[in-house]
Amino acid sequence: MEIVENVGKGPNRLSESPDATLPAVIPKGKTRPVLARIAANIVTECNKAVRKFVPVCLHWSKYKGDAGLLCNYYSKVAESGKMDIKFSPVKKHCTNLLQKGLQQCRYLLKKKYFDIDPNDVPKESPVPSMNNDECKALVDHWRHPKTVKICVANKKNRSKVQYHQSTGSRSYEVHLQNLGDKYKGKEPSPLDIFKECHFSQKNGFSTAVKDAIAEMENQLTIPTTDGRCKTEIQVLSEEPSCRTGEKRGSAKLQDVVKNQHDQKVELTSQVQEAEKKWIDMEGTIDTLTKIIQQQS
Secondary structure, three states, X not given: OXXXXXXXXXXXHHHOOOOOOOOOOOOOOOOOOOOHHHHHHXXXXXXXXXXXXXXXXXXXXXXXXXXXXXXXXXXXXXXXXXXXXXXXXXHHHHHHHXXXXXHHXXXXXXXXXXXXXXXXXXXXXXXXXXXXXXXXXXXHHHHOHHHHHHXXXXXXXXXXXXXXXXXXXXXXXXXXXXXOOOOOOOOOOHHHHHHHHOOEOOXXXXXXXXXXXXXHHHHHHOEOOOOOEOOHHHHHHOOOEOOOOOEOOOOOXXXXXXXXXXXXXXXXXXXXXXXXXXXXXXXXXXXXXXXXXXXX
């Protein structure tokens, strides 16, 4: 797993000052900053610290029991990203990113050095932040029969997913926010949101998604007993099934699309409020700068 040295320069350009701090505003009830640009820079800095300074251990309890290891991680994040790590929501967000980053590191190491040939694993640690003993413990864990059984079961469960989202590593909130003016000021319908989150630019819609969209559009044209057609929310509330007759899993389509719609409305209002505060702050800074220049 190679470590790229030239990543993470965005926060310095964004803050425009070597001594400034990123305005990491995390509203109540949210796990990340409102502005996607700031959230992406924080993720970049946390991932850099994880790859370069944090060893990949088996269990999270190892990190919780080692205060020095966590303090080192927090200091590297605060030093590189120039964030106020003492602020509780920011610290909690960085801790969540540490957990996800370690999970991703374990996945990449297993995919690159173990899945290809379990009998031809490097004896020395391929990661500078890990010693040979920690690497050996990780390999022994992957070779354990119980772990192999769990991996096979997880792979089988993942194959049952019919509607694969196409947003990549971005959350639904950020993906919908990046749509911009695609709908020309109009609010996208729940069905439009479902299409946006399940459309791949490379492969388009999958067969299962095409079947689900066709079924939903057909249901919209069928009148009910009172002579009215169903709304999109009503159609999405019904659990669709694929051509084989197998119903979808426990997560209903209504929950996916309706939550996306509600989150987009809430996110839009929060972004507008944050941008307004940011503009007011910039105006105040410009005024103070002019006063200082006049006095000097």
